[in-house]
Amino acid sequence: MTTTTPAPQVWPTLRARDARGLIAFLVEAFGFEETVVYGEGERVDHAQLDWPPGGGIMLGSDRGRDEESPWWLPPGTFGAYAVTDDPDALFERATKAGAEVLYGPRDTDYGSREFAVRDPEGNLWSFGSYRGEPRRV
Structure with a gap:
């Protein structure tokens, strides 16, 4: 039996004061x-x-809030969880690059190894090995 993962159809979005940075x-x-x-x-x-x-x-x-741009998110208000096969190595990489640590690598009661950090804009990022529960067919 072969399975495929569909192409992403949900794209989290964020705004930044220094988007290139x-x-x-x-x-x-x-x-x-x-x-x-x-x-x-x-x-x-x-x-x-x-x-x-x-x-x-x-x-x-960030372009600020105005009538021409109704899709406005204040910079630094984003949060996401992303799956990684090696949370410990990614934590080391992230902290070496200057990510602010919210909590270091830890094991959860649902079988994940994960950590959380804040980027320079203030957004929250959590990375872990938990891939979610299988989809119902």
Whole structure:
């Protein structure tokens, strides 16, 4: 029996005061892959960063709240969980790159090894080995 994982159809999004700096941090600290970045100078209109095991995020520069841009998220209000096969190594990488530690690698009662950090914009990131429960067919 073969199974395939569908292409991502849900894309978490966030805004950043320094979007180009955040992109560089997410690549260095966590290993996201920069797929595309649109914008001029320091402004990022749209960026897609892929998570190597699957999925990804989209982000852009904060433009403030206005009627022309009703999709507004204050920078630093994002949180995500991502699956990794080696939480301990990723924790070391993230802290070496300057991520603020919320809690270090620990084992959970549901079988995950995970940690949580904050990026320079204030967003919360949790990484762990828990892949979620299987989908019902």
